Amino acid sequence: MTVKRVGFACKYMSPERGLKPKMLKEVEQPLNFRGTTIKWLRENQDKAQERVYELVEHNLSATERLVDYVATLPLSQRMLRLGSDLLPAYTEPNFGHLTKTNFITDLIATRLSTIGDKARGNDVRLSMHPGQFTVLASDRPDVVENSIEEFEYHVDIARYMGYGRTFQDFKINVHISGRQGPAGIKAVLPRLSQEARNCITIENEENSWGLDSCLELADDVAIVLDIHHHWCHSGGEYIEVNDDRVNRVMDSWRGVRPAMHYSVSREDYLTGHRPDVRPDFQQLLATGHKKAKLRAHSDCMWNTACNEWAGSFREHFDIMVEAKYKNLASIPFEEATRA
């Protein structure tokens, strides 16, 4: 029997929202990342190595606790995106070495291996999503080089966890982003490691490179359909699960169960909007709403009509929920749309 998953991204939030901020942080911090800035490392060179060690140690523990938490959830909720800041400054030219000294590399290898085993042992589906600075299709060669390095950083994490061995055993998702478009992605693929080519997925954007552009890559990589991005990009289309384009997305996964993204416009930007009616993009634009603001993610999955629509994809897709309230948004959505 197929498990139909719904997941959340990067961060655990406690259901006890009434706790004082300090208490809340105490409860949540053990499962969430800590970080630093390049500026701080630059200004505190003598303490930089120690600081990075401490952060890596914490972030590895946080990742393990987060995977452990997800492993306690019903099978249908065992899907998780890991944050990109696990290893601080890994690809920064002057400070990357701080995460690559021998004793840290040993720590990373050991701990990530354990985490990978736990994820596989508990059927937790994992992914990552490199940031907006990863532009594999840029028309600037230096940006492409840096982006390959940044992408391979995520692949290193996957590899340490024992992934990247077969097609889409782990998803590392990026946008096309650059001015070269789909051709730029095709050009860069042969330059990526084998594990990277197993993990890479391409997601449709709200602006510039939409679903049709992504589908040009359907023979090369798995496509991640973001139905909210498509709603923005198309000017309000609620794409149906039986649409031919959706079929082509599914085919791009070559037999692996596809993953997709679901989010909804911020509830506080649509004050008074009925929760049982899907927002009408054109009507919202006509009443003075700004496209940029309609893109912003909501706290929770407040719109039951959108949820029903998104839920219709669960037959064929695992769904990554992108919402500010993380697990507190994804879990009720999962329960409400369970078949």
Added chain:
DNA sequence: GAGGGTCAAGTCCGT
């Protein structure tokens, strides 16, 4: 304690 400015990187949109 809470609030606000700041932080490596690219690209596009809106003003």
Added chain:
DNA sequence: ACGGACTTGACCCTC
């Protein structure tokens, strides 16, 4: 030309 938004806020300083 420039600020804001984006895959993700966390940290540090001030009050």
